[in-house]
Amino acid sequence: MANERRMLVLRAVIEDYIRTQEPVGSGALTRTHDLGVSSATVRNDMAALEDEGYLIQPHTSAGRIPTEKGYRYFVDRLATVVPLSPAQKRGIRTFLSGSVSLDDTLRRSARLLAQITGQVAVVASPSLARSALRHMEMVPVSSATVLVVVITDTGRVEQRTIISADRPSDEVLGRISARVNAKCAGRSLRRCGIDVGLLAQEEPDVANRGVMDALARVYDELATQEQASNLYMAGTSQLTHGQTADMAVIAPLFDALEEQAVIMRLMTALSEVTQSHGVGIAIGSETHTPGLMHASVVTTGYGQSSAKEEGDEAGETPSGGEPVAFVGSIGPTHMDYATTISAVRAVARYLTDFMTNEEGGADDDTGH
Template sequence: MANERRMLVLRAVIEDYIRTQEPVGSGALTRGHKLGVSSATVRNDMAALEDEGYLVQPHTSAGRIPTEKGYRYFVDKLATVVPLSKAQKRGIRTFLSGSVNLDDTLRRSARLLAQITGQVAVVASPSLARSALRHIEMVPVSSATVLVVVITDTGRVEQRTIVTAARPSEDILNQLGSRINAACQGESLRRAADGIRLFSQDEPDAPMRSFLEAVARVLDELATQEQTSNLYMAGTSQLAHRSVSDMASLASLFDALEEQAVLMRLMTALTEVSQLHGVGIAIGSETHTPGLMHASVITSGYGQSTAGASKTTGDASSDSTTVEPVAFVGSIGPTHMDYASTIPAVRAVAKYLTEFMLNEEGEDETDDDTD
């Protein structure tokens, strides 16, 4: 019972510190929370929590503040997150519905999440390595050049040129495109490339085999672009204005934000691990990033990758394909961020991005308070 009470005291300390960003004393806890015990008992509990590493006293005779261990316990036990209001949910849908293309949607999403949380928002564009082929088209642009246009299920459009000494006619290019689309639509780019190579094996004409191999290499090249996703970022100025009292930590955070490859690896890993409340959370040293030692990262995957999904073959095992997100959306802020409100904001933006990616009108769920 005493241990359970101490954990309630810990939660109260963290909630008050998140709200005030000032060390919390036993008297303030007793007045502000219905803990059912005296100020002296709360003081003893806080001392025990300090001994256990959940709290720290920054100055003699001052109150306590949470440690990284304290925040981690708080987040892991967080039973209630503050749902977005109906107005916020409608605002998200309205704001994103005005987008003109995928890049615009991702850019708008970053700005919107930053406005909701007051922290840095990061949104990654879909990785080609996790994308499936939706459509391929080959267009002759000169006597020796063919433009290959690849459209993926995640909305990415990539163009590459192939220079060939024996360029196929426009009719043959159209026939090849139709054949590839019929056989490879919905396959990962890597598998689509392998499928094109199977076509080439049955092709008696050597120049045509060479051309098909060149098309396969285009898809192979795109499939290797795991680390080339764009990062859309917003909210750095808002965070700076909110946290002027801790400029040293902010300077390190802003330096870390410049290392986009590091952020990409961190947030992708968080998206892939077992997630709490539908999000991945790293606090301070858990980020393994020097510039984020005083920051927390909350991220969630969006979209549903069909790359690599087996087509129906009558084999029951083909129905157990794991659906994976195509990219992530996340929020980065100080360790004393408001986790209870940031978590649903990240989840909501990820959800609406998924709906956009799937191009589903579906049932309007903006009034669902589980977001």
């Protein structure tokens, strides 16, 4: 029972510290929380929590603040997340409905998430490796050049050129495009590369086969292309202008944000291993990133891959349905976790609905 009460004291300390960013004393706790015990008992509990590594006393005779271990215990047992207000829900809908393209939607989503949380928002564009082919066109540009336009199910449009000294006629290029679309629509770009390579082997005409082999290489390149540059960030200025901005913490965080490939790997991995409330959370050293030792990351995936791989029959619902990208928030370890979790999850749901053009479900940010 004493241990159970001690953990209630820990939760109270963390809630107060998140709200005030000031060390919390036993007297303040007994005044603001109904713990049912005296200030002396609370003081003893706080001393025990410090011995166990959940709290630390930054200065002698001062109150205590949570440690990384304390935050982890708190986050893992977070009972509820704060629902977004009707105004915030309307704000998300307005931001998305006013966008003119997928890139614009992602940029707007990052700005809005940063406004809700007061932290750095990071939104990744859909991964080509997890995208499926919607449509492909081969457009003749010159006597030796063909422009390949690939449109994915996530709205990405990629263009590549193929150089062929013996370019097929416009009519033949049209027939090749039709064959590839009929064979590959709905399949992952990696699978498209394989399928187009197989179609090329069946092609008797040498010039046609050369163009189809080059097209297969285009799909292979797209499927393995790194997307580290396609990150949309917002909210860095809000961190620096916050009332409790600590430049000793913020400066290394900014350095970490400059390393976009590092942020991409961290948040992608974290979004694939969801923890409490359907999000992935890394606190301090759990990020394995030096610049984020005093920061926390909350992220989750959005969208759902419809790409079919080998073993998936045509027309069959693809297995897996993994997210195509992530949305997340980066802030100090004393962030408001409940609000951040709710906001990240809600924006992810709106992005998923936007990409699938489905109505309904966007008002529900409870995760159920």
